[in-house]
Amino acid sequence: MTKEAYNKLFEESYSSLCNYAYAIIKDYDEAEDIVQGVFVNFWNNEKKAEIEEKAKQYLVRSVKFKCIDYQRKEIVKRKYEKETLHVQDAIVQEPFEEKAETGMKDALMMAISELPEKTRDVFMLSKLDGLSYKEIAEHFEISPKTVENQMGRAFRHLREKLHVYKGLLLFLFFLLIE
Numbered sequence: 001m002t003k004e005a006y007n008k009l010f011e012e013s014y015s016s017l018c019n020y021a022y023a024i025i026k027d028y029d030e031a032e033d034i035v036q037g038v039f040v041n042f043w044n045n046e047k048k049a050e051i052e053e054k055a056k057q058y059l060v061r062s063v064k065f066k067c068i069d070y071q072r073k074e075i076v077k078r079k080y081e082k083e084t085l086h087v088q089d090a091i092v093q094e095p096f097e098e099k100a101e102t103g104m105k106d107a108l109m110m111a112i113s114e115l116p117e118k119t120r121d122v123f124m125l126s127k128l129d130g131l132s133y134k135e136i137a138e139h140f141e142i143s144p145k146t147v148e149n150q151m152g153r154a155f156r157h158l159r160e161k162l163h164v165y166k167g168l169l170l171f172l173f174f175l176l177i178e
Contacts, residue, residue, distance in 0.1 A: 001052045009055055010039055017063050024067040025074075034070060038062045111161035115154055122147055123154040 001009075014035060021031035038059055045051075051058045112120060118140075125131045125139065126147075133147040140147075 001055070005052075006043060009059075013056060013059055014039070017059060020060065021063050021067050024064070025070055030070060031067075034066045035063055038066055107162060108158070111158050112154075114161065115157055119150045119154050119157075122150040126151060 017035045018028070018031050021034050022028050025031055041062070042059060112123065115123060122136055125136045131139070133144045136147045137144040
């Protein structure tokens with residue numbers, strides 16, 4: 001293929017190939033880059049003499065496949081960016097969350113340690129060991145109503161001591177259980 005024939009093919013096909021690429025990838029700058037790359041590859045192709053008769057078809061197919069390659073790369077790129085952002089968010093948030101969780105656990109453990117001994121023992125058997133009020137009553141040889149009163153006393157004390165955490169009291173109990 002002569003340089004003149006190549007230039008004529010470029011002038012006749014360039015804008016329609018750019019529009020075709022844009023229809024596939026929805027980014028005009030990238031579409032132009034793809035079409036220009038296809039023309040460069042076509043010019044450098046040693047077998048262009050063999051495909052000269054079907055050059056337009058060859059260019060359309062080449063643009064199509066380059067657009068598909070571009071889309072695949074974009075999917076991988078977006079997936080990588082999401083994973084990277086997720087990891088960065090975890091790194092940034094982790095120290096704060098660990099400090100907050102540790103502070104809440106410490107405050108809860110301090111408040112529990114301030115409970116009267118019997119109340120603390122009842123509370124710990126209920127919340128840490130998961131025993132029912134009946135099982136705790138049998139363990140200490142007291143009535144289930146006494147266990148209920150002790151738990152009420154423990155909850156009032158903890159609400160008073162942990163008022164700064166307001167709605168997080170339930171969350172703290174779950175942390176304690178873990």
